[in-house]
Amino acid sequence: MVKKLVLALAASGILFTATACNTVKGAGRDIESVGQAGDEAIN
Structure with missing residues (x-):
């Protein structure tokens, strides 16, 4: 059970x-x- 929880947390973090x-x-491109x-517009 603990392994599944740790795996789920790791996957969520990634x-x-x-x-x-x-x-x-995306913000940088915008x-x-x-x-x-x-x-x-200036030129």
Whole structure:
């Protein structure tokens, strides 16, 4: 029973870590695209 609990917690941790990483990457891409759009509007 304890092994199953530890395995479930480990799997959840990996899932949350992967999700957070993808979220940060997506936010970085969004910020970059806003910067590029601003540069194009100025030029």
